[in-house]
Amino acid sequence: MTITPLSVRQIKLACSVFLGGWIAAWSAMLYFTLDFNWQIALADSIVSNGLLAIGCIVLSNMLGYYQPKKERLLFLLLLTAVLTLVAVLLSKYGLHYLFGKQKDYLRFLDFSLPFRALVAFLCLTWCAVSIILWYRIEEQSETQERLLAAQNLAKEAELNKLRHQLQPHFLFNSLNSVYALTIVNPTEAGTMITKLAAFLRGTLKRDDEVWVNVADEMEYIQLYLDIEKVRFSHRLNIDVEIAEETLGLCLPGTLLQPIVENAIKFGLYNTSNAITITIKVKLENKALVICVANPFDPEMRASKGTGFGLSAIRRRLYLLFADSNLLQTETKDNNLYITTLKIPQKDDKNDIN
Known part of the structure; x- marks a missing residue:
């Protein structure tokens, strides 16, 4: 009172x-x-x-x-x-x-x-x-x-820590790929450096943004995918389906990138064949639903766990929504690994925060 x-x-x-x-x-x-x-x-x-x-x-x-x-x-x-x-x-x-x-x-x-x-x-x-x-x-x-103010500060600090912990992993991989490309294909290395600079510039702009709309997030993801396509060339194919009504909906910034990275990593792990990563964005029961699917080797998946970043994403979602079931993973009989992310939508974004 x-x-x-x-x-x-x-x-x-x-x-x-x-x-x-x-x-x-x-x-x-x-x-x-x-x-x-x-x-x-x-x-x-x-x-x-x-x-x-x-x-x-x-x-x-x-x-x-x-x-x-x-x-x-x-x-x-x-x-x-x-x-x-x-x-x-x-x-x-x-x-x-x-x-x-x-x-x-x-x-x-x-x-x-x-x-x-x-x-x-x-x-x-x-x-x-x-x-x-x-x-x-x-x-x-x-x-x-x-x-309450102290709890909010602690929650924001943990959210920032979780967001920033995900970036070095991707950056180290990209720099290693740039180093390899400078030897065999300097032109592609220059292209990758340009795209990497644009991606990191976008990351810096997002540091103070907790919420972004789907259109901005998918543009950010496209920059990431362009870099990965340079790294893996013809081996990586991307199939993206975005429902028109979801473009203005909101989700936590930089939340989707580690999920896509996880799919690419385990989809391409220990194989020389071309793979297709599928990303579907839709609206179900007033919730934004994002599904990321990738093929995988069951033996390698069992030995390596669920992949980098998923536990951090679950923790971040729990801090934002107090719900531990917003990130789900499942496997299909055709060796397809699917990660499903659900983001509740409300009219007042301050209520979500």
Whole structure:
């Protein structure tokens, strides 16, 4: 619970209305029930309740600077008792001074002092408890906000770490390929360096972007695929199918590249034959679904695991959506390995973040 400036104004207004109502009720009781004139009734009510209001203000200011711990609540009760005694005595002597000749009223005043003291003590105690609860709730709210901010910073830091951990693996492979091409085919090496520079430039621009649309992501992936085609020449074929309605949908930036890299790596691993990597992007049940399929050697897949980056992607998706089932892998009888990525879509991207 957070106490806003509006709620503070409402609390003050409610207290003012309560005090005004109490003054009116006390005046009416004295005037109509006990048969005192209206000057006595009004003066008694204003003096008694006015001093009580001053005591509440003093208590509020004191507790604003000092919050007693649980073991010091006795101090709070003593403070309330002292303020009660001061308010009752001041009201007694003030009313004695104002109406010293009204013997009937003075007898009533002396007779009612214990009741006035009890009412004042209960009111001041209620005021003190309310103020302490108010400050405690406000303190807990601020602590909760700091905790949430710290958790968000930690989550963002882990997301950035996971994103950046995926880049060196691809960069090292590309640089090794460039080195090999400079010996056998310098022209292709120059082309690959140009494409690699464009790809890395796009990566730097994406560092501060958590969300990108499908059109931008596929353009980014195309740069990556162009580099891989230079590396593997005729051995690598790409089949991309993108549904028109998905181009404006959003997904976490740089999330798809390690999945495609994983498919190329294990599709081409330990084979000299040409392979085809299939990428399909579609919309199903208000979720963006991306399927990446690649052929594989079952023995090599079993020995090498599920591939680089998939565990990091699962962790990243869990941090974003709190769902560990958004990345699924499966194998088909025709030695086809399929990675399926689902990204929930919402109208407000701030809700996703």
